[in-house]
Amino acid sequence: MLGCSAAHAVQPDEIMSDPAKELRARDLSRELRCMVCQNQSIDDSEAPLARDLRLLVRERIAAGDSDAQVLDFLVARYGEFVLLKPRVEPHTLLLWLLPPLALGGGGVALWINGRRRSKSAAAGDGSTVELTADEEARLQQLIAEEPLPDRPV
Incomplete structure (x- = not known):
């Protein structure tokens, strides 16, 4: 069958x-x-x-x-x-060219998106916070005062 x-x-x-x-x-x-x-x-x-x-x-x-x-x-x-x-004639040219153009356009869009993401990752995405001079000094003081658990004093 x-x-x-x-x-x-x-x-x-x-x-x-x-x-x-x-x-x-x-x-x-x-x-x-x-x-x-x-x-x-x-x-x-x-x-x-x-x-x-x-x-x-x-x-x-x-x-x-x-x-x-x-x-x-x-x-x-x-x-x-x-x-x-x-x-393949002039009036059917769009029919033949549209799929490869759409595929190429999608590839270019993915490439641009990937470049943007890699640039933002390399430059930092804004989630890090800069410490002021007073905060930096206080942090250094706390680090110096407190012993680390894995290192003997």
Whole structure:
């Protein structure tokens, strides 16, 4: 039963007779988003729209389209959202650059915070109190008068 968990939603009547073309169709189906499920490829989805898209992919391959032509056709028809992995283009540049920029910004923030903490620890954090001259003299007198318990007098 566990071995069946990776089963795909492709029905037997959808499978192409040419194994090479079927392999291309399966590869393309894994790159396309099910518009109903949105987080699954059309290869994994059992939604009726996903089945229609799988059949459309197979029709385009049977007609002789290349993989790029099939993807271009579907993007023209359904928009960039149909791709599970969006293309790197000027209008998707922010989508591709935002995660590394956020990670880098977080790293810089941690570095700055670490430097601030090390500087405040080195300079003292203000919790020490300076003694006046009278207090210092009184402390020295108390130290001189009282023997330490671990030293003999």
